[in-house]
Amino acid sequence: MENKLRSEAEQQAHEHSCKLLLNCYIRELALEKADDIRINPNTLTYAVAFQASGVKVTGQLSYYSAMGEHEYLSMESGGETVHYRNLVRWITSELIGDGEQGANSGQHGMLKSAVEMKSSVKVDIAQPLGESTNRVEVAYARDFAQKVDNSVGNLTLYIEQAAGLDIRDYRTSEQSLLVGHPFHPFPKNSKGFSEQEVQKYSPELRTSFQLCYIAVRQDVYMQEWVDDEAMMDLHELLRSHVQPILKEKSEMYGLLPVHPWQYAYISRLAEIQHYFQDEKLILLGSAGPTVYPTSSVRTVYVPAWNCNIKLSLNMQITNMIRTNSAEQMRRTLDASKYVSQHDCFGAEPNTYIAYETGVATCAFEDEELTSLFTIAYRPIEFDPANTYVLSSLVEAPLPGLRSRLVTMLGGGRDIAERWLDRYLACSLLPIVRATGEKGIHFEAHLQNTLVTLKDGMPVGFIVRDLEGVSVDEELISEQDHAASDLLFYSREKAWARTSYYFIVNHLGSLIHVLARDVNVPEEHFWKQVRDALVEELEQTGNEYVQHLLTTEAFLAKQNLVSCLRGISQTPAYVPVSNPMKRIGSEVRGSCGIQG
Incomplete structure (x- = not known):
């Protein structure tokens, strides 16, 4: 058997x-x-x-x-x-x-024409986010x-x-x-x-473990928090384990949580042995509450502390080394501050953001060495009993079966339509409003978004991993410019991110499983999306909504080609036909736009 x-x-x-x-x-x-x-x-x-x-x-x-x-x-x-x-x-x-x-x-001309907006905003990029x-x-x-x-x-x-x-x-x-x-x-x-480590650390196998910790002397330790209230006191949380080891020197050190695999890797590095010898770094072993690796593998959920911790893992998950660079963490904290200060979804009762609130690391001169130690904290501010990662809902429990979402809904087309209507109201529409009104763009792909359900229906939509936030440089004040140049992009590049990650990646797969599992063409649910956008356009005149309805194509990441050509960090893109454009030959809105 x-x-x-x-x-x-x-x-x-x-x-x-x-x-x-x-x-x-x-x-x-x-x-x-x-x-x-x-x-x-x-x-x-x-x-x-x-x-x-x-x-x-x-x-x-x-x-x-x-x-x-x-x-x-x-x-x-x-x-x-x-x-x-x-x-x-x-x-x-x-x-x-x-x-x-x-x-x-x-294909240069084709790519340009495929993504031009029929409005004052134009996406005029042959390779919008990377070189090929x-x-x-x-x-x-x-x-x-x-x-x-x-x-x-x-x-x-x-x-x-x-x-x-x-x-x-x-x-x-x-x-x-x-x-x-x-x-x-x-x-x-x-x-x-290794095979044994796959068994120990893969989230897919419902694994759990304790983190390891390193004491870092204050002259080497670095931490930054978005505000004092967000700060986590690991000394207090781990006092019973740390105090017997550090004793009277406890106040001289900050504490860093480390993935067990990374802890073993770091411990062997020749470059930091003198830090151990000088007691600038002290290995504390495993301690603290049980943690659960999440879908990204290197981020862990810590129920006892009600947070996620984004750890560094110096290995390839899909095609990227999962360490946290200084630039990535700078972007993350600056995005958390910017989005919060601009009250991004303040007018949206069912749309939320999971903020990264703090970063901690070692202050080495070698930035690559520093990235091996860098971690970020993300508090849990949603109801964990009724909130789910979108990517897991659109999957089936086994290849070839119906998706978990449609099974949860009972498999009927009518309820799938009602579910999607509710979902679009708290996801797509707030995202395009934030884009049009505040110039804030999110990389809201399926694995970066959560949904809170009540009686199976969406009552909350949550975006996370703010490293992917980009801001339209045309819509920022001089005061904002001083905050962080890393967030600011040309309008077309920022919009290319939103349209790929949410429309192509996110809605594309969500609609696919809904349509496949209730046995209708995908255009059936894309028409639903189109109707919601037409209504939004009539009310707001949002030029980004207009673009979604009228562009010939969206740009999709070429993961296979980019991996094969060694350009995953700056991937190539290819146009994918816009189903909403095909569905209706004419879009009427307050701007008098013809599709």
């Missing part, structure tokens, strides 16, 4: 990974390789030719997605079922074979394949051990994101964890 279960888990992980890889490839290369990618929404058939390898992948879809999140019934090549490793090889060969020619070399190069090095291709393998191995383990576990509250929702990002080629990669 155990072997059979393992086989089933492997099969499900394999099929899901094939879906991810092909969906990423189709979305990201559809413009560049239009002659090689064919999808027929009427017959639910598809064919993708990989010219460099001389193969064609064909099959049947079980669901056609307007936003590209297709579901597959079959995936074959040459009469045989496709293996994910074959897909990896064919994709990398195709991109290596492209040399210097690719999607962005001949089309060369794929062999080393990147090899690294890519290893990360896909790692992700598939982890996913197999999660399906085998944790699939079907219920979601009861905030904590269990944080620990239920089994498959992760639907448009990332290796969403469950955790390169750096």
Whole structure:
């Protein structure tokens, strides 16, 4: 029975990974390789030719997605079922074979026209958030394949051990994101964890542990809080553990919480051994309350202290090293202060922000060394018994089943429509109002947003991880300029973030699972979004709402291409057709805008 279960888990992980890889490839290369990618929404058939390898992948879809999140019934090549490793090889060969020619070399005009606003605001960017190069090095291709393998191995383990576990509250929702990002080629990669460490520290396996702590002498210790009331006194909270070790020297030190994996890593670093010898750093071991790793792996939930702590973890989660740089933490605190001072959602009764209130670290001269120790505090100010991470609600307890959200709602179309109406009222509409009125933009993707439910219906929407906040530089005062230059972006770059993270990433996947699970086209729910935006436009004349309704396309991140080309820090983007533009040929609002 155990072997059979393992086989089933492997099969499900394999099929899901094939879906991810092909969906990423189709979305990201559809413009560049239009002659090689064919999808027929009427017959639910598809064919993708990989010219460099001389193969064609064909099959049947079980669901056609307007936003590209297709579901597959079959995936074959040459009469045989496709293996994910074959897909990896064919994709990398195709991109290596492209040399210097690719999607962005001949698409500049298309990208510009695709994202122009039909108003006074224009997004006129060929690569809005990053630079792209089309060369794929062999080393990147090899690294890519290893990360896909790692992700598939982890996913197999999660399906085998944790699939079907219920979601009861905030904590269990944080620990239920089994498959992760639907448009990332290796969403469950955790390169750096051994097999034993995956078992010990993966949130998907409902793990928990104690943090470790380091005492840092005050001349090396640094902390900053948004205000005195936000400060956490770890000395008091950990007195029974710390006092016997530090004794009369206790006041000479600040305390830093550290992930156990990071603690072992830091302890071995040659660069800081003299800090231990001089007692500038003292290792205190594990202590304190039980913590629970959340969906980001390195952020932990501490129920006893009613907070989350964003830790540093010097390893790859998906494709990024998860340490906290000085610039990231500066942005985080400045964003917390700015958004709070400008009362961002003050007029919205059901929309909230989870603020980062403090940062602590060591003041080393080497900034990379400092980033290994840096942490941020985020208090819990919502009801953890009834609040859930959005990304876990849109997932199914097992690949191929209905989403947890639609199961929770009972599976009917009418209730799904009512749920979405309530949700848009406390999420999308407040976000576009904050953008239009205050120039504040959020990276509100599915994993960065929470929803509080009452009787299954949304009564609160919460945005978190303020490092992603950006502010329209045209809407700031001279006094604000002095606060932080890191927050301020051109209008088009700030808006490109909001439209990608909330419209494409967030609403795209939410609407996909609602539509798929109640068996209607995604356009059914996009029309609902469009109707809400048309009403908002009539009332406010908000130019960003106007853009959402009338732009030909939104820009979506090319995760697969960016990972393969080694540009994940400054990823490339590709236009994705706007379903709301297709639904209605005309948009009438107070601005007299024609769609």
